[in-house]
Amino acid sequence: MAIFDYVYWRIVDAISFLLNIMGVYSSKTMAVDLSSPKATFVKDLIKSDKIVIFSKSYCPYCKLAKEVFDKIKEKYTAIELDGRDDGDEIQSILGEITGVKTVPRVFIKENCVGGGSDVKALYEKGELQKILIA
Numbered sequence: 001m002a003i004f005d006y007v008y009w010r011i012v013d014a015i016s017f018l019l020n021i022m023g024v025y026s027s028k029t030m031a032v033d034l035s036s037p038k039a040t041f042v043k044d045l046i047k048s049d050k051i052v053i054f055s056k057s058y059c060p061y062c063k064l065a066k067e068v069f070d071k072i073k074e075k076y077t078a079i080e081l082d083g084r085d086d087g088d089e090i091q092s093i094l095g096e097i098t099g100v101k102t103v104p105r106v107f108i109k110e111n112c113v114g115g116g117s118d119v120k121a122l123y124e125k126g127e128l129q130k131i132l133i134a
């Protein structure tokens, strides 16, 4: 049901926006050194699979990205940042690498293709499939 889907995601957008500006589910911002061992660790994670999703277990956009890959039967590696002590640090490094600090951060063949809405939009335009087979 396209209309319900649309309304659902506009409500999720509005709630996420409010929670973000209230600082409710914002991670701690940390100083980033892209030559640090942790940054190297993050870059290695990005290289570790064809599709790598930096995610948080409760995040609806992360679920959205995973559902798209599940639908097209593409395996991915998901790193759940909220389950790790170094999650905020990794998220800050990803913010520096990609220019965006929210989750998910989705990488395909080491390139960041954006977040959950971006993955869905790429899929709907047929672009995601092209990136995956290129």
Ligand SMILES: N[C@@H](CCC(=O)N[C@@H](CS)C(=O)NCC(=O)O)C(=O)O
Residues within 6 Å of the ligand: 016, 017, 020, 025, 026, 027, 056, 058, 059, 060, 061, 062, 101, 102, 103, 104, 114, 115, 116, 117, 118
């Ligand atoms: N439009 C973005 C929205 C992503 C977003 O707002 N993610 C929230 C979690 S659901 C977030 O990262 N909040 C800040 C945080 O968790 O540090 C997308 O589709 O990926």
